[in-house]
Amino acid sequence: METTGEARSAPADSPAFRWRWAALAVILLGEIMDMLDSLVTTVAAPTIRGDLGGSAATIQWLAAGYTLAMAVGLLTGGSLGDLYGRKRMFLIGAVGFTAGSLLCGTAVSPGMLVGARLLQGLAGAMMIPQGLGMIRRMFPPEEMTKAFTAFGPVMGLSSVAGPVLAGWLIDADLFGTGWRMIFLINLPLGLAAVLLGFFFLPSGRDGHASRLDLVGAILAALGAGLIVYPLVQGRELDWPAWMFAMMAASGVVFTVFGRYELRRQRRGSDPLVRPSLFTKRGFSGGLVVGLVFFAGMIGFSLAYSLYLQIGLGYSPFKAGMSQIPWSLGTVFGFPAAMALQKHGRTALQIGTLVMASGVAGLVLTLQLAGTGVSPWQLTPALVVTGFGMGLLMAPFFEIVLASVDENETGSASGTLSAIQQLGAALGAAVLGTVFFGLLGGHVATAADKDAPAMRASLASVGVAPAAQDRIVAGVRACGRDRATAKDQAKNPASCVRLETDVRTAAAAHPQSAGRVVAIVQSSAIHSAKTGFGGAMKITLWIVAGMLLLTFLIAFLLPPRARPAEETAPSTPTPATA
Structure with missing residues (x-):
């Protein structure tokens, strides 16, 4: 053969x-x-x-x-x-x-x-x-x-x-x-x-x-690790000073990396990344566009899936099915981008605005539908979000590479794909940290808002005011602590106390014991869902802001991609995010 x-x-x-x-x-x-x-x-x-x-x-x-x-x-x-x-x-x-x-x-x-x-x-x-x-x-x-x-x-x-x-x-x-x-x-x-x-x-x-x-590869890996590790672990370790020192050290390492690559190129050796690429405004701008956009996209995907499963209680299959509209919108966005190909950078920027409007539509949907939001209600905004993503991604690589010379295309393609993946890692780190960091406060706030209704319901089945106070405080503390727990397998102490207070109140009113438990469970679930929704909405606004930033940075890109006959043999296959 x-x-x-x-x-x-x-x-x-x-x-x-x-x-x-x-x-x-x-x-x-x-x-x-x-x-x-x-x-x-x-x-x-x-x-x-x-x-x-x-x-x-x-x-x-x-x-x-x-x-x-x-x-x-x-x-x-x-x-x-x-x-x-x-x-x-x-x-x-x-x-x-x-x-x-x-x-x-x-x-x-x-x-x-x-x-x-x-x-x-x-x-x-x-x-x-x-x-x-x-x-x-x-x-x-x-x-x-x-x-x-x-x-x-x-x-x-x-x-x-x-x-x-x-x-x-x-x-x-x-x-x-x-x-x-x-x-x-x-x-x-x-x-x-x-x-x-x-x-x-x-x-x-x-x-x-x-x-x-090899030296360049080690420096690049070290610099990336020094920035991603603290962003993921910082919240759970309460942001000690050495975490910030690691992030500062990342900048130092990348500076050393840049100087080493420049010296290597001057010696006539092939560098890991060609320093001459960064003298081109279009390529440097493209790296920033890719970093911000892919960070927002992957961060959004992670937070959205967590919201569906942990916040709304969707099964994994239902959560996966709920993301189909987003993927289908992306598939439809690719051929639409081809129709707008002659508009070059403008088509890419239109994609960022369409995607941002879809994300804003998701916020509006969550605001109007509340904790009972269904996959069908989320579908229109997800389709728009995915469609905008397709419009943006289709021309991205070709437009960015339009500013580099032919002999730099290989290095530029590898660097651009690596930045895409680094952006994805940063998105999971940053937006994941933001989402989890917001949860505790939003669940507690939601419990405070639900407290008057829960008090009234408990009073209607004869629970004494003092017991009401303990249960209301317990629901708030348990919800906050469970949302911020570092070990989900361990039941927080506040939740153990709440269970004891509920059992005591139920024992004092045996004829209404089931009703007492149901009232507390319903209120706790509602405040948790509301808290997750609040954290998700803020995360979505951050994603929308990142897309608007992408729109502005895109002005650094070349207006058009190279003609097809120039780029066909060297068009890069984008790495997946």
Whole structure:
């Protein structure tokens, strides 16, 4: 079987690689695995924490750990393919991703699961970048556009299927595996990618391979870790001074990284990131746009899923199904963006405004519908949000890369994809921290507002005023403490006291005991839902603000992408968020 024949994109008369369409299917399979695993934990996180334990930070790390590892790995993934062969690195990445999935599916502690997610992210960063290089080598110029066009539907369908599949697998509890099946399902997919890749992917290495910039990679990883770790853990550790020192140190490390890359380029060695890229306003602006936008998008996705499951009590499957309108809106936004392609940057900015209006629509929906909000009521605003996201994402990479020179495209693409993943990690860290930080205060405020009605109901069944006071105070304290608990498996002391006070009040009125318990439970549930809704609305306003900031920063981008004939051979395949 022909596995060594390669067709470079440059010579128009080079023979096309014989198994190119089968190889494209293998590359897309790798993309599907990455796309699914970047999305599933936003739905599965509450169930995972309920089973394994852990704090709110565990939920954030499930998303941030994967994308942080992916961000760091993407900076070197393409270079490793140049050095050791793209087929080899794709297969190593697929094996590592499958092994990481097995470890995730058999994890016995939050730490083991987060560590396995890091392994998945690093392996994905070795696997995903190889696809672009192999496509450029396998396909003749006249087929290049068709090959790249396949990514849109695959990514769109994966974004729809990811949350739904995760929710269904958890609720189905196949073979008693529960949430673990969302990772174990990667085992047959990964095995197929390895076996088919071995037979169908082209072998060989690029002639322009250079030495790997290991020092640059270590500095980049250190700088990213120093900023993400405190943002995730700071709230639970009460923001000690050393956390702020870590964030300050991150800036120092990135400064050292920049100077090292500049010296490396001056010595004639290939840097991890070309410093000349940052002298271009369009590219630098594009990095900031990507950082802010993808942080807002992933942060929103995480907070929204937590709100649906923990706040509204949706099952994982119902929560996954509730996100379909958002994904479908994104799928519809991509072809609409193609129709607006001639407008370039303006189309991208229209997308940010449409998405911001959708987010504002979600706030309005939550305000009007209250704690009884249904998936159908959320659908219109979610479709608008997703549609705007599609309008923005479709032209993003091409417009940003329009400001770089042709010989810088490879470095620029890798850097832009890495920034996309870093933004996702920061979004899970920052907006997750904001959301959880708001919960306690909002649940307590909601309990205060519900207190007069609860007092009246308790009085109607004969509960004495003193007992009413203890129960009302207990509902407030228990709701606040449960929302801010670092260990969800442990019942807060305030909740234990509340249970005792309710039992005492019920025993004093045996004929109304069931009614007393029902009144307290109903009030506690209502205040918790209201508190979650309040925290979600503020988080959504922050997301809307980030989108408006994206709109303003986008003025730094070039007005248009390069003509199609200039960009077709080097169009980057965006890494999934």
